[in-house]
Amino acid sequence: MAVLIFDLDGTLIDTGQLAISAYRRVLINYGYTPDELPTDEQILKTFGLPDTEIWSTLMAKHSDPALHRLAFRESGDLIYADMEQNAVLLPHARDVLVALKRQGHTLTTASNCGQQYLDAVLDTQGIREFFDSPLCLETVKGTKKSDILREHLTRYDREDCVMIGDRSTDRDAAVEVDMAFIGCNFGFGDRTELAGAECIIQSLPELVQYMSNR
Structure with missing residues (x-):
């Protein structure tokens, strides 16, 4: 997994x-x-x-x-x-997290945000239960996303890890640490930022299907 x-x-x-x-x-x-x-x-x-x-x-x-x-x-x-007053999860996000956990995958985070923001997302949106050792840039006292991925690599084997994101910063971080990358072509970036991804998904539910066949 x-x-x-x-x-x-x-x-x-x-x-x-x-x-x-x-x-x-x-x-x-x-x-x-x-x-x-x-x-x-x-x-x-x-x-x-x-x-x-x-x-x-x-x-x-x-x-x-x-x-x-x-x-x-x-x-x-x-x-x-x-x-605290608004739902900010993308469509199908909770269902996708449930399905991926049921498939046996370990889920975690790598966000260029602060700890307060990470905690707010996990707690106000009720999704903390799905994630193991969620990390952000402030958590690891880093300066770029690859620092977060390196911290994850102290816990997990590189060949098991996949970075999933919508921006070139996600792709570049994965490349820097030699990690697989799946691009999300529905976020704030555009498809050109996802060049080199092993897979580009158009919606979150596609991730469940892709991981079941990977």
Whole structure:
């Protein structure tokens, strides 16, 4: 059986509108005018990046990393509160997780988010039970997604592991540690970001079928 390592945003969940709202509220608190706020597209393009990189990109008027970290924490609080009131799982996500566990696979995570965000997703969406040792960038004190995968490789055999995600950051991390990669062509990236994947799925249920035949 495989160890399936999931990205979160664009792979299992969609917090796009929650993040857009939270990011803009934080930026306004830091003095950004409506004309200076990023567009929806500009915000969504940052998804999949490490949080520090997201905020250095969005806070063009501020170069202080301490302010970026503070904005990251403040936006996390807002998103957590919103997630408690909103379902953000992608269609069929829970059913797919149930089916994969029944097939005997080990499920875990590798997300370029903070621990607060990871916990919010797992707990507010009621999916923590499906994952073994879920990790994020802050958990491993890393700087890029390959650091998370290397931590997983201290627990699991490389040949059993598969990274599953929707962005080039997921693919590149898997390539860097010589791990298999399955691309999700329904998230925030586009198909060109998934080049080199052993399989590209168009919806989550396809993953169940693919893993049953892999």
